[in-house]
Amino acid sequence: MSGGGEILGELRGMQVPLLVSVLIGACAAKSRQAITARSVDATVSPTALFPAHLRRPGAIALCAFELSLGVALLVTAGPLPVGPDLKGTLAMYARGATALAFLLAAATLRELRGRRPEAGCGCFGDLSHTPVSWRSIARSALLSAAALISISARPLRMPGSPGMACLLLAIVAAELTLLAALSPELGELMVRLGYSEPCEVRRIPVARSLASLHTSSQWRRYKRYLTELEPSDVWREGCWRYAVFPGMAAGRRLDVVFAVYAKPRRPPVRAAIVDAAADSFPGGLLIRPPRTASGNGGAKPVPVFVQAPPRALYRSIEELQ
Amino acid sequence: MRQCADFRHGCDGYTENTSSGRFARRSRLRSAIFGAGAWSEGDPWAPRPPRERKALAGIVADVGPHVIILQTPGGEERLILPADARSCWRGSAVPASAIKHGDQVIVRKASPGRAERVWAQIGRVTGTIIDREGREMLVDEGPAKGRKIVIIREGSIRAVQVRFPRMEPGYLIDVIGLRQEEYLLGLTPATAQPPYRAGHPPAPPLVSGHVPDRIHGTVAWHEPSGEPPDLLGLAYPALDPETNCEHAPPRRREPFVVDAHTVGPGCVRLPYLSVGSAVKIHNECSGRGGVLPVTSCGAPSRLFCDRCVECGTSPRGRIADLTAMAFVELGGNLEEGCFNATLAVPV
Secondary structure (H helix, E strand, O other), X not given: OOHHHHHHHHHHHHHHHHHHHHHHHHHHHHHHHHHHHOOHHHHOOHHHHOOHHHHHHHHHHHXXXXXXXXXXXXXXXXXXXXXXXXXXXXXXXHHHHHHHHHHHHHHHHHXXXXXXXXXXXXXXXXXXXXXXXXXXXXXXHHHHHHHHHOOOOOOOOOOOOHHHHHHHHHHHHHHHHHHHHOOOHHHHHHHHHOOOOOHHHOOOOHHHHHHHHHOOHHHHHHHHHEOOOOOOEEEEEOOEEEEEEEEEEOOEEEEEEEXXXXXXOOOXXXXXXXXXXXOOOOOXXXXXXXXXXXXXXXXXXXXXXXXXXXXXXXXXHHHHO | OHHHHHOOOOOOEHHHOOOOOHHHHHHHHHHHHHOXXXXXXXXXXXXXXXXXXXXXXXXXXXXXXXXXEEEEOOEEEEEEOOOOHHHEEOOOEEOHHHOOOOOEEEEEEEXXXXXXXXXXXXXXXXXXXXXXXXXXXXXXXXXXXXXXXXXXXXXXXXXXXXXXXXXXXXXXXXXXXXXXXOOEEEEEEOOOOOOOXXXXXOOOOOOOOOOOOEEEEEEEEEOOOOOOOOOOXXXXXXXXXXXXXXXXXXOOOOOOOOOHHHOOOOOOOOOOEOOOOEEEEEEOOOOOEEEEEEEEEOHHHHHOOOOOOOOOOOOOOEEEEEEXXXXXXXXXXXXXXXXXXXXXXXX
């Protein structure tokens, strides 16, 4: 056999483990989603084309069929206690059925895209939630072609030379890259692997935020203006939790508002002072974040009121006193 | 079934504390620390004069072939009706003569004094079916809104069933129809039924780093149950669990009733906000947008992992549930049930 023919033969054999991985992986992803959601219905996507009463059995049958095909491909690729002819026939049937299944899948996905454009393909459970696109359809067609060329492949064996092994690896890598490019699930998988919870959705108890606030320099700086140590209002917006405390300075009622970052340890804290009587916005007295006086050694920051509008008028609490 | 329909629990919302202005003050206090920045487009809580509003809600005082007179909270409004016969809705596109005296209507204005679209007696039921007898269903809309009865009109049952094949207890329903004395006469499906049982929405895709500044998804609308009919605001699905609805008293455990606060974040990952926060909503279908305040808890929206296909296919998941007035103000058509939208939050 020529070098090219030998490489092609090995390449055909390499399709079998690839197809096994895809089929068993798809079944495992669907099962995982069904177990997590405690319902087989959660995995329904291609079966959305079925009548309602057939969707659940359809989803179970699809998963079982993928697993059966994967196992059949795996078993017929290895040593079997049957004659070589029977083994070859069984392998041919398993690979032929796989090619047919992927071809059918491509046609189904095309139909699904037309009739339920919002539905994901569900091929790999909840990883496949994006609407069916030409990529998913092309992937099924590619896998069908891979199964088709593997029908008469011989069992896998070591390549004849290091050069041939390298060439084979390069071709398989190119095929895997093509499959990855056709898989919208890959991006989702990468996100899950490198996941750390964003601060905007991180649950932080109020008591924790207040405890962090009480140890902050901003708290020590403005505590002297507070008339109560219990917040009059607490709320959250994204990464920041806000706490408002009633206060008093120069005979004026104040609201001292603190913002505590949603971070378990040593969160940044910001503060501002607002005239408590300024309920009728705009035109009320809004006080911008206190500025630190730079000329007095930085020992004591000077909170400043800002009349808004106009913003050009500044008066410090000390001036008011 | 009708005796069960008034079951309702309290939840943090705009109507719980209007006198103190506590919620309205929150976005100002936030601005005191971080500045208004890109959010200086005006105060979302400030009352807007009727002339500046695109949408009006009121009760029909009189209606003729060319003019409609509404009794609104701000006084009487006289509007010229559009010439297009399809611009009025009362169960379907109807001529203005089908609108009746005393109907609750929502109008979108083309210009001051001139109506563009009119919706009369439109209502919506969105929630979990907890009982069904033939065409009559008892639907749980969550702790804040309670339960409603919906009766699907005989001629509409097939149309609704196409989009909601599982009209049985434990599954979700979302229908639009005509408001009646004690129930909603269901006429059209608002969206398509998610395939899972109500308590099992899929988990959202994970996000690394920060939640995106702009989140795309579906925006729906709700009836003003307990809210002023002309309120411009939204029910937000991801209120801070530490300071909002999750601290409501636990509900009695009943079959098929799903507490949306216990099923996870839903299928779209939204930053935690609070009642009083301001968000920007941009209607991708009409091109209109605006800053709206969060006025109530929209946790039941987390159950709906669906898409809007009004102008292209939106990503899965509901990002906001607007009041009917806000929905119309942003260019949405109530009978369509949703629009594709982008949400931006001040984080």
